[in-house]
Amino acid sequence: MIFLHQEITLSWLTAAFARDGYICGEEILIPVYLALRLEKPLLISGAPGVGKTEIAKVLSRVLDTELIRLQCYEGLDENKALYEWNYQKQLLMIELSRQGCTRGEDQPDLFSEEYLLERPLLKALRHPRRPVLLIDEIDKSDQEFEAFLFEVLSDFQVSIPELGTIKARQVPVVVLTSNGDRELSDGLKRRCLFLYIDYPDVDKETRIIRSKVPEAGEVLARQVAAAVNRIRAGLDLRKKPAIAETIDWARALVLMEARALEPNLVRRTLNLLFKDQEDVETFNRELGVEELCRQVINGG
Ligand SMILES: Nc1ncnc2c1ncn2[C@@H]1O[C@H](COP(=O)(O)OP(=O)(O)OP(=O)(O)O)[C@@H](O)[C@H]1O
């Protein structure tokens, strides 16, 4: 089904996110809805693994449109993000034309569409159907790239000297994510709608577990969520367990045929929650398996 975005309502979006298994409330749905309707980029920040990237994926599924992803990294430049000329093809053409092997014109136009390599930004601008453009982990890119991006996101057009100005057929749905590795420029922030996603509370994480690991019963799901919540809140860890780790842990416990948390099981499966030996030591020193289970089971 093709959606005219003018037809999207908040209640439709709420139902679509729920159907797709993305658990959230209005704190997320309203900014997403407004970004769609106002045709503004949505800048999502938050700790690793809280579901930032997933929002772009869900949007592309519920809007039934292509997801175009630009993964940012240090050193990412316009060539990799926007377009490049296909040098090899150009060189081959020059060689062929030198040997008199080209058909038609004797001077092939080496800077025409045929030699253009489209990269994610250009692809999104020229896409026939409003795609979802995910600019993932923008905080990993350099400041110069951010400034360039800001321009693209302001006008939704780019100019390629050899081809002229290319303007978006439809403004893409743009989702930017950031883990907050560095402060983003005011210009970029001003251009975007901002959404901060925090770690979920116990209720929300229980629902996420129920949705992703339906085999986990209500009791186990709630205890897992409460345990992870307790670990995140109370300990000074290098890397707090994210939602993906919670889901993995719940899956592992289900495989171990657990119906509720129990110290021995927790001890054997802790490596699914902690990805750092120092964090395991911190956990054992400051909380420990027995105490965690006691608190979670007694709800204390
Ligand atoms: N609200 C949610 N409902 C359902 N699943 C969720 C939710 N939030 C996160 N998840 C799950 O957690 C996983 C991690 O989410 P995602 O990759 O979007 O995190 P992220 O914030 O982009 O992390 P990073 O900063 O590490 O890239 C996803 O695969 C998704 O299944």
Ligand SMILES: [Mg+2]
């Ligand atoms: Mg991500």
